Amino acid sequence: RLSSALTVADLRKIAKRRTPAAAFDYTDGAADEELSMRRARQAFRDIEFNPDILRPAEHVDTTTNILGGTSALPFGIAPTGFTRLMQTEGETAGAGAAAAAGIPFSLSTLGTTSIEEVQRVNPNGRNWFQLYVMRDREISYGLVERAAKAGFDTLMFTVDAPIGGNRMRDTRNGFSIPPQLSVKTIVDAIPRPWWWWDFLTTPKLEFASLSSTGGTVGELLSSAMDPTISDDDLSIIRDMWPGKLIVKGVQNVPDAVRLIDKGVDGIVLSNHGGRQLDRAPVPFRLLPEVVREVGSDANIMLDTGIMHGADIVASMALGAKFTLVGRAYLYGLMAGGREGVDRMIEILGSQIRRTMALLGVSTIEELEPRHVTQLQRLVPVQGSAAAPAGARVTGA
Numbered sequence: 001r002l003s004s005a006l007t008v009a010d011l012r013k014i015a016k017r018r019t020p021a022a023a024f025d026y027t028d029g030a031a032d033e034e035l036s037m038r039r040a041r042q043a044f045r046d047i048e049f050n051p052d053i054l055r056p057a058e059h060v061d062t063t064t065n066i067l068g069g070t071s072a073l074p075f076g077i078a079p080t081g082f083t084r085l086m087q088t089e090g091e092t093a094g095a096g097a098a099a100a101a102g103i104p105f106s107l108s109t110l111g112t113t114s115i116e117e118v119q120r121v122n123p124n125g126r127n128w129f130q131l132y133v134m135r136d137r138e139i140s141y142g143l144v145e146r147a148a149k150a151g152f153d154t155l156m157f158t159v160d161a162p163i164g165g166n167r168m169r170d171t172r173n174g175f176s177i178p179p180q181l182s183v184k185t186i187v188d189a190i191p192r193p194w195w196w197w198d199f200l201t202t203p204k205l206e207f208a209s210l211s212s213t214g215g216t217v218g219e220l221l222s223s224a225m226d227p228t229i230s231d232d233d234l235s236i237i238r239d240m241w242p243g244k245l246i247v248k249g250v251q252n253v254p255d256a257v258r259l260i261d262k263g264v265d266g267i268v269l270s271n272h273g274g275r276q277l278d279r280a281p282v283p284f285r286l287l288p289e290v291v292r293e294v295g296s297d298a299n300i301m302l303d304t305g306i307m308h309g310a311d312i313v314a315s316m317a318l319g320a321k322f323t324l325v326g327r328a329y330l331y332g333l334m335a336g337g338r339e340g341v342d343r344m345i346e347i348l349g350s351q352i353r354r355t356m357a358l359l360g361v362s363t364i365e366e367l368e369p370r371h372v373t374q375l376q377r378l379v380p381v382q383g384s385a386a387a388p389a390g391a392r393v394t395g396a
């Protein structure tokens with residue numbers, strides 16, 4: 001049935017039907033007025049491609065080199081918290097699908113599957129561990145050691161979450177960990193009994209990283225995270241971690257330049273899918289200037305708002321070395337577990353190949369800034385309706 005889903009938006013619709021409202025909204029929602037999230041989507045819609053004609057593009061190769069290894073596609077799976085709350089297969093489905101597709105999988109500090117289990121599911125592939133430095137440093141550093149021992153190749157230090165963003169949908173839904181049964185949740189459960197059956201019959205969620213659970217997600221996160229993280233933490237982590245170290249959540253040019261100068265192996269331009277600081281800059285809009293300032297050899301990666309393979313092609317053309325998909329992955333997972341994640345990768349992969357072929361490009365390296373024009377939006381984005389576009393700014 002999932003083969004009827006032709007786009008990530010189709011997977012989202014199925015996911016919405018199958019998942020309790022509070023869990024779906026946790027994934028689908030963002031902070032405050034959700035402006036950053038909508039603007040990120042709009043920025044991708046505001047691309048104009050500039051195809052070359054009469055170029056052989058019969059065989060398109062999407063292989064991408066990133067952080068000392070390859071990926072069969074120019075994207076990997078982003079780290080996501082509380083994943084088994086969305087669908088009980090959780091990270092096992094994500095890591096399994098990544099292994100089958102030959103792309104990296106990222107496990108979150110707030111993941112719901114152990115580091116060792118992810119490595120078992122994806123033993124020959126690339127596993128990245130996403131680190132939040134928490135108040136309890138022993139827990140954080142213990143996770144870093146375990147990830148190194150298990151053979152994860154990259155550590156992704158996330159720096160945009162000193163405290164939790166104001167997730168209004170979660171507050172309104174009373175979303176808590178673990179989910180509490182209330183009249184509202186029972187009514188919501190009636191059309192989707194299988195979700196609850198799966199949830200109640202699989203082992204209780206265990207978090208390696210949280211010493212206690214209970215309360216709303218916002219309360220839980222704010223009590224666990226350390227708002228005092230600084231460059232000192234970065235130095236400590238650099239000394240501890242033998243593999244590649246990247247910093248995720250970079251949101252301006254000076255920070256990007258500083259981190260690359262400090263010798264990190266890469267940065268991820270990200271506003272956490274609009275889930276932290278609403279009205280934060282859109283990573284895709286920031287990309288050309290960051291690439292210009294840090295140089296095109298640096299590993300600049302990007303997430304936030306990617307829902308179509310064309311978004312990924314445009315990012316690579318403007319100088320990103322790799323991209324990450326979070327919500328798109330979770331829509332696939334909520335729509336159909338492992339099969340849904342496989343379908344999400346298949347959809348994005350075929351969109352990437354088609355976009356490249358139509359651009360007259362056969363390899364990722366051939367993508368250049370001249371292939372993309374970022375249309376300059378002159379009026380504020382309201383909802384998802386298309387607003388008139390004005391002057392053109394080529395993203396080179």
Ligand code: HOC
Pocket residue numbers: 079080081110161162163164165221222225272275
């Ligand atoms: C205070 C820390 O990535 C999400 C997760 C967890 C966020 C941690 C916030 O919900 O976006």
